[in-house]
Amino acid sequence: MRSLSCVQCPDRPFVQGAIVGLGAGGISFGVTACIFYLNTGDAKQAARIATIQGAKTFGKTAAVYVGAQQLHRLAGVQSLLNVVGAQSFSPAVASFLEAGMGVSSPNARSKALRGTIVTSIVVIAVTTGSDLIRMIRGRMSQAQFLKNLAVVSSGVAGGVIGAVVGGAAGAMVGPVGAFIGRTVGGIAGGMAAASISNKIAGAIIEDDRKRMLAILQSHIEYLARTFILTTDEIDAIRANLDQSLTHKSLELLHAAPNRRAFADSLIKPVVVTPVKQRPAANMTLEHEMLACDEIAA
Numbered sequence: 001m002r003s004l005s006c007v008q009c010p011d012r013p014f015v016q017g018a019i020v021g022l023g024a025g026g027i028s029f030g031v032t033a034c035i036f037y038l039n040t041g042d043a044k045q046a047a048r049i050a051t052i053q054g055a056k057t058f059g060k061t062a063a064v065y066v067g068a069q070q071l072h073r074l075a076g077v078q079s080l081l082n083v084v085g086a087q088s089f090s091p092a093v094a095s096f097l098e099a100g101m102g103v104s105s106p107n108a109r110s111k112a113l114r115g116t117i118v119t120s121i122v123v124i125a126v127t128t129g130s131d132l133i134r135m136i137r138g139r140m141s142q143a144q145f146l147k148n149l150a151v152v153s154s155g156v157a158g159g160v161i162g163a164v165v166g167g168a169a170g171a172m173v174g175p176v177g178a179f180i181g182r183t184v185g186g187i188a189g190g191m192a193a194a195s196i197s198n199k200i201a202g203a204i205i206e207d208d209r210k211r212m213l214a215i216l217q218s219h220i221e222y223l224a225r226t227f228i229l230t231t232d233e234i235d236a237i238r239a240n241l242d243q244s245l246t247h248k249s250l251e252l253l254h255a256a257p258n259r260r261a262f263a264d265s266l267i268k269p270v271v272v273t274p275v276k277q278r279p280a281a282n283m284t285l286e287h288e289m290l291a292c293d294e295i296a297a
Contacts, residue, residue, distance in 0.1 A: 013069035017062040025058030067122040081114045099171040100164035139251035144208045147201040155194030162189015212250045219263045233274040
């Protein structure tokens with residue numbers, strides 16, 4: 001009985017994280033299921049996709065909540081956060097932050113700022129954690145990881161700024177307006193900042209996906225010349241490749257020590273299939289003699 005009461009203790013971050021994650025996962029499930037069903041009309045597939053998306057949202061939300069709670073408890077983090085204060089702000093800036101964050105005192109303002117910083121760091125870490133693992137395993141280049149990190153960081157920063165601005169604007173019509181303003185402003189700011197950052201980074205750094213697809217395209221052209229593929233066969237091969245080439249296969253291609261050999265292992269089986277379906281040439285000596293007679297005539 002003692003262990004059960006400990007598990008249900010409300011001050012445990014894991015329990016609270018699970019509760020918060022369930023709420024976010026439930027919302028994600030409902031929105032995804034509705035959108036997918038309206039687009040496809042397939043209830044079974046909509047439920048499957050929504051379940052996967054809801055589980056991902058639950059995991060990320062719970063991880064962010066627990067990570068932020070644990071990070072707050074580290075002595076080194078507390079020392080760094082002590083330098084973050086709102087006492088030095090001008091009255092106008094302080095009033096703007098209070099309205100945007102929904103607080104009403106200098107201490108609460110400082111606490112909100114510190115919490116926002118820690119939460120933002122954890123969100124970035126959780127979001128880019130899988131990319132870091134891919135980079136370590138060789139499935140992603142360092143340039144691609146830095147690009148993704150820059151886009152995620154910009155999105156988080158834009159979301160925070162947008163939430164504060166939206167909250168301050170919505171506070172003019174009351175608490176409900178402030179809540180709606182923070183929500184809408186955070187979403188809009190995050191999307192806008194991430195989009196701008198992605199375009200700037202995309203102009204500087206080429207995506208791994210584009211480089212891997214270029215390798216595959218080059219090998220497809222080589223096999224097309226080798227097997228003397230017809231237009232219909234090339235179209236059929238491209239349709240099959242669109243289904244077989246996944247994000248994971250492109251990651252494996254990036255990590256392969258011999259990318260050309262790995263590309264061949266991906267593409268050649270798809271190319272050989274229509275080649276094997278070609279009708280056999282059933283030409284006899286009689287056919288050749290008739291052809292010669294027609295030419296002579």
